[in-house]
Amino acid sequence: MVRLRYVRWKDDDVYLGYFEDYPDYLTQGTSEDELRENLIDLYRDLISGEIPYITRKSTSSF
Numbered sequence: 001m002v003r004l005r006y007v008r009w010k011d012d013d014v015y016l017g018y019f020e021d022y023p024d025y026l027t028q029g030t031s032e033d034e035l036r037e038n039l040i041d042l043y044r045d046l047i048s049g050e051i052p053y054i055t056r057k058s059t060s061s062f
Contacts, residue, residue, distance in 0.1 A: 006039055008032070021057050022046055 008017035015035040018026045019042075027042045029035030046054055 002043075004043065008035060019043065019046075022054070023057055024055055 005020045006017050007020060007023075008015060010016075013030065015029045015032055016026060017028070017035050017039055018024075019039070022042075025042060025046060027035065027038040029038050045051055
C-alpha cells in the first residue's frame with residue numbers, strides 16, 4: 001500500500017488539495033471525501049506514464 005502526504009484546504013465551498021511530492025498538480029472536491037477520491041484518481045494518472053513530463057518535487061538536500 002502506498003501512503004502519500006497531501007495538503008488540503010477549504011476555499012469557500014470547495015476543498016482543494018495536492019500531494020506534497022507533486023505540488024504542481026492540484027485537484028478539488030465539494031467534500032473532503034470527494035477530494036480524497038479525486039486525489040486517488042490524480043495519483044493514478046501521475047504514475048500511469050500516460051501523461052508526459054510529470055514533475056516530482058526534488059527531495060535532494062544541499
